[in-house]
Amino acid sequence: MNAPSLSARLLAADDRRLWLGMAGCAIAFLVVVPMLNLAMPPDSALHMPNYMVTLLGKYLCYATLALAMDLVWGYCGVLSLGHGAFFALGGYAMGMFMMRSIGARGVYGNADLPDFMVFLNWKELPWYWMGFDHFWFAALMALAVPGALAFVFGWLAFRSRITGVYLSIITQAMTYALMLAFFRNEMGFGGNNGLTDFKDILGFPLAEPSTKLGLYMLSALVLGLAFLVARFVVTSKLGRIMMAVRDAESRVRFLGYSPTWVKLFGFTLSAMLAGLAGALYVPQVGIINPSEFSPANSIEIAIWVAVGGRGTLVGAVLGAFAVNGAKTWLTGAAPELWLFLLGALFIAVTLGLPKGLLGLWGQIRRKEKAHA
Amino acid sequence: MKAFRLLLVLLALLAWAPAHADEFSDAVRALNADNFADKIAAAEALSALGDGRAAVILEALADGRLHAAGDGTIVMEQGGAYRDAITQAAASSADASPITVNNRLRGVLRGAVGRLGLFSPDPELRKRAAESVIASPTPESAAMVRRALETETLPEVKRMLSLALANLDLADADPERRKAAIQALRDSSDPMVRGQLQHMLETESDPEVKAAADKAVGAINSRLVWVSVGANIFQGLSLGSVLLLAAIGLAVTFGVMGVINMAHGEMIMLGAYTAFVVQEVFRATLPPEYVGLYLPVAVPVAFVVTFVIGVGLERTVIRFLYGRPLETMLATWGISLMLQQLVRSIFGASNREVANPAWMTGGIDLIGGFTLTYNRVIIIGFCLAVLLALAALLRWSSFGLHMRAVTQNRPMAAAMGIPTGRIDAATFGLGSGIAGMAGVALSQIGNVSPNLGQGYIVDSFMVVVFGGVGSLWGTLLGALSLGLVNKVLEPYAGAMLGKILVLVVIILFIQKRPRGLFALKGRSVES
Structure with a gap:
């Protein structure tokens, strides 16, 4: 079977619905939400408060993370129980950049060292903090460090063909x-406390509602892009091999493909996406600490x-929104029930x-069709 | 007036002379002096006699229970009754007035009573007195300790006393004595002694004494290194046995069913809470001397409770997920979240106190402040007993035979008529039950909180991965080596770095042996 050309693949007829959906989401997230936030008067019922914008921004980052997870679990069959680590590493990279941007505005007023290092009586910046004064370097590291870790x-x-639960356990370890x-x-x-007390990012003060809105919109864009990248990968020939590896790894090996490299590609790409999500997440919540690494x-x-439906990409995004929305609501309404x-x-x-x-939706639709 | 009193005392002395003209009675009577300076002198004189009887009298004086009667006899009040302080004969309290004390005198009395413990007939008291002399050495104690040494018979107390004496002699003006003291101390393994000698290195002026002290510090140091190695090995064995208890159940369920039970840690937690509940029931219903027996009762109760819960979970959730190991992990994780929250709702989020029974407290004191605590020793023994019992069960019982058959080849076992479903349920229950017993053991050495299980879950996974599934000996080896490596690394790398290193080593190790040290062999392994 010949793989269809790129443009044909992206514009295939059964994809039209997808593109419509994406356009709808783009309008909702990039036009409607900012308008509700900016244009509506604060006392209007339709006004979207600033905290809600940040909350949505957080969800968008989670959705990107879920997308990354779906890529590796839903398509490669690798249940990584360590994806939070890639997310956190990306977050730390961005946190380090924002830590450096604080400059002399910290509590100790030390332009050369972050506050916690002054507190620990350190005299100079460790070598691995070098370069994090530059945004491009931090952004690169937010992708490269998780990617490199995932690759190695x-x-x-x-x-060594560690699969299944063994792999899950060592990723957890x-x-x-x-x-x-x-x-x-x-x-x-920063030890226990992690990195926090950020002032601004690229000169935009983080406390400003406009910065928050900007970060939110950036998160929405990144999610959209990540979705397209993931979709491109899974619909490619490589994506098919991925799914084949997921379903019958030994058979793929016997057919002459190397599952190692296929899975490695999926795992690394997924880790980089997770790092990207983390890098966007940290400026919005204003803190990154080691508990993000917790299993x-x-x-x-x-x-x-799993809630959204694995191996569907859309499901991952949906699931991230659904579960986190429920979490926000329930931890407020009945914390012990959560x-x-x-x-x-x-x-x-x-x-x-x-x-x-x-899957549930598909089942219902099929039933309706059968009845009709 | 003073002269008159003195005369009276002299008269009294003369009158009592035949029977009581000894130093002891003189000193006791002198306690009833007119001014505090004299009283202090008398108290010191009395304590210097090193007579065991003096302690009681000085204590009474400090408490204001020592009275002087009109006829000059000193009487002691104890629980409403009066006795003559010297003869111990019953005395009347008529016209007796208490001997006054002030704070300075009280301070002197306290020190004197402490030192006089050296002469008490009770060996425990003597030991404690020797300890207090070591802890706060005063120059006047040296003479007393020397006298106490002459009469001491118990070797243990004797050893402590000579240590105390040497300690005191370190500050002696005579350099020869200091040197002798250092010689005596160089066989000690007490970090406190080392500290004292090190301090001496800085202050000592006599070069010869200094050299001796330097040598002694070196000798103690090298001995302490060995002690700490021994202590580390013990700690490692203890941690290893705890890990083993936590991991055996996991290995059993994983080996037989290929199921990773993420709620295994919560079974441990439930076992610990069962111990807590049993303890509370015992406290509420039994007289205090039997409360310590709750522990032997808690072990089987915890096993039964967690066994039942385990079987329940297997029948309601896990059996629907066979063949989908990754989903099973997620579902059992969900179970663990719910169990944690359930326990938090019932017992509260804070730590619960599960006390060591009296027979488990304390320990065997070894050299250098290193103690083999009974609770850890008992846990190591308990863990071995559980392991052996399980091995026997698997080897000789028909259930064990069935279980091994299912582990090796499930379809074949089913074809031979083994009820695999029932075996699965029983196996899951067994694994959970062992976890419950592990929880009882853990309640003896750590906090009992809803998060108890979370702390052990990653470590016990590591044990299983390292040791290989389906093999008890692999689990044993995995647990012990993990425990030992962790504890041996700890002093050099710190607790956290040690743990990180161990995790990294395991991750690298399973590159070489992806199925652990003792991998199952056979056709059915790769599914």
Whole structure:
């Protein structure tokens, strides 16, 4: 079978619905939300408060992260329980840049060192902080560090054919080890407290509503782009091999493909997407600390994807919004119920909805068609 | 007036002379002096006698229970009854007035009572007195310790006393004595002694004494290194046994069903809370001397509770997910979240106190302040017992035979008529039950909180991955080596870095052996 050309693939007839959906989302996120935030008077019922914009921005970052997770779990069949680590690493890279931009405005007024280093009585900047004064370098690192880690880790793991639960467990151990490492003050990443007290990013003060709105819109754009990239990958020939590896790895190997490199590509790309999401997340929440590495966080990402429907991309985005929306609402309304609900969600989705919300929707539609 | 009193005392002395003209009674009577300076002198004189009886009298004086009767006898009040302080004969309280004390005198009395403990008939008290002399050495104690040494018979107290004496002699004016003291101290393994000698290195002026002190510090240091190695190995074994308890159940369920039970840590937590509940029930219903027995009862109760919960989970959730290991991980994670929240709702989020029973507290004191605590020793023993019992169960019982058959080849086992579903449920229950017993053990050495299980889950996964599934010996080896490596690295790398290093090593290790140290062999392994 010949792979269809790029333009044909992107504009295929059954994709028209997708493009319409994307356009709708773009209008909703990039036009309607800013208008509700800026143009509506604050006392109007339709006015979107600033905190809501930031909240939506956070969800968009989570959705990008879920997309990354779907790429590796839904398409390569690799359940990574350490994706929170890539997200956090991207966040730390951006946090380091914003830490450097504080300059002499910190509590200690030291232009050469971040506050926590002054506090620890350090005399000079560690070598790995070099270059983070420049935005381009930090942005590059937010992609390169998670990517490199995923590449090395994945190469070691996939090469020796570590699959299934073993892989999940060692990815969990990876993020756990990173968490312990980042908790140490000696690491030079702010220890327990992490990096916080950011003032501005590229000269835009972070406390300004306009900066928040800008970050939000950037997150929406990045999510859209990430979606297109992921979609491009999974609809390509490589994407087909990915799915083949997911379904029958040994058979793919016998057919002459190397599952190692296919999975490695998916894993690395996914890690870079996760890092990107983290880099956008940190300026919006204003803090990054080692608890982002905690294994529980990484498992939660998997449940976003599972709720939406894995192996669908759209489902991952949907799941991230649905679960996090429920979390925001319930942790406010009935905090003690949230963990019960999250736990029940894990069980219900795995038992009753193996294809997630999208699968449920498809089932309903098929039934309707059968009735009609 | 003073002269008259003195005369009276002299008269009294003369009158009592035949029976009581000893130093002891004189000193006791002198306590009833007119001014505090004399009283202090008398108290010091009395304590210097080193007579065991003096402690009681001085204590009574400090408490204001020592009275002087009109006839000059000193009487002691104890629980409303009066006795003659010297003869111990019953005395009347008529016209007796308490002997007044002030704060300075009280201070002297306290020190004197402490030192007099050296002469008490109770060996425990003597030991404690020797400790207090070591902790706060005063020049006047030296003579007392020397006298106490002459009469001491118990070797343990004798050793402590000579240590105390040497400690005191370190400050002696005579350099020969200081040197002798250093010689005596160089066989000690006490970090405190080392500290003292190090301090001496800085202040000592006599070069010869200084050289001796330097040598002694070196000798103690090298001994302490060995002690710390021993302590680390013990700590490592202890951690390893805890890991083993936590991981055995995990290995069993993973080995048989290929299921990673993320809620395994919560089974441990539930076991610990069962221990707490059993303890509370015992406290509420039984007299205090039997409360310590709650622990042997809690072990089987915890096993049963978690066994039942485990079987329940397997029947309601996990059996629908066979063949989908990744989904099982997520579902069991959900179970773990719910169990945690459930326990938090019932017992609260704060730590619960599970006390060590009296027979588990304390420990065997080894050299250098290193103690083999009974609770850890018992846990190591308990863990080995569980391991052996499990091995016996797997080896000799028909359930064990069935379980091994299902582990090796599920379809074939089913074809032979083994009820695989029931075996699965029982296996899951067994794994959970062992976790519950692990929880009882953990409640003895750590905090009992809803997050208890989370702390062990990554580590016990590592044990299973490292040791290889389906092999008890692999789990044993994995747990012990992980525990030992962790604890041995700790002093050099710090607790966290040690742990990180171990994780990195394991991640690298499973490159070489992706199925652990003791991998199952056979056709069915790669599914």
